[in-house]
Amino acid sequence: MSTNRSAIHRLALITTAGAGALALLTACGGGNDSMAGHTGMTSGAPSATASQQPAASFNDVDVTFAQTMIPHHEQAVEMAKLAKTHAGDTEVKELAAKIKSAQEPEITTLTGWLSAWKASPPEGGHGGHVMPGMMTETDMVKLQAAKGTKFDRMFSEFMIGHHEGAIMMAKTEQEQGANPEAKKLAKTIETAQQAEIAQMQKLLDRL
Template identity: 65%
Template sequence: MRINRKISLTAATGALALLTACGGGNGDSMAGHEGMSSSSAPAATTATTASTSPSATFNDGDVMFAQMMIPHHEQAVEMADLAATRASDPEIKELAVKIKAAQDPEIQTMKDWLTDWSIHPDSGGMGHSMPGVMSEEDMKKLEAAKGKAFDKLFVQQMIAHHNGAIEMAKTEQANGSNPKAKELAKTIETTQQAEVEQLQKILDRL
């Protein structure tokens, strides 16, 4: 599945309320939520399930995080799959396998959360611009490249892609309420920051 820079993602009613509360021109980007204080976000109870279990508690930020990070991860997996047949650098191939192995399970975990929270991923319908997402043109260029040309382009695009995911993960840690979602966001930030550093070293020697 190829993902454009402008991706039509779903947002629950609560997530729409979150965007409205933020106001201004940054409402269509998750990056615009980073400066939002927890007091300005809608009360978590408005999006909390009937269960009293702490793991079942979630707010609009958690929903937005899952709905946006799922397709973000899916594109990273698509890029990693391309490396298996197009990359010439052994370290890039190895890292691509690692990226897919980490992000595939995370995608399923976030889909399970939305199901548990009774949030249908195809409900609503709202366009969001996500940091680091490759455009249709970017992905076509990557698909067409092979060997060393692919290696350099892959590394450059994955650095940008990872930095976008890190930005989104930081937003979730600041604005989310679900412990498991915030824990995953921290894992994403830590893991992908380390991979960005590795990718930069690869780029420097290419």
């Protein structure tokens, strides 16, 4: 009888240990499956967020910023292109090339945001908005007709006013916009164009 009780006791211990091991294995297996699923979602989250970034959060100020800065930049690029054949001063030519290379990619970025926001692109060149610093058609004709030092001075004077207008627009975006990327670009525009204004003012002093 004592032997039978010992055998039964050992059998109970083995059964209990086996059940515990099975439970542990099941728990580990479930944990791994859960972690695998979590890992998959985590790795996919950044790409989803990145793809939605331009349209994430924006307001009417962001839309207006893009709609007005596109034609504003386009006119600056048009002015800068003239310097290649009309400017007489090497520094003016180099500055114009710098302005062109900086603002063309920004036009592409702003256009992409309008598309992501499902907002209409600028209409009739200005999108119906009045933009500070824009040259008139008469001013543009005068600039196109100028050569050498006359062009250099005229380009610098017109571009200073143009940049000052862009800085006003950029400050409004930073103060009232909602989209973080748009506000970041506005700050970049303000910083870069403020430095270029200082450079052109020095140019005018020596021309």
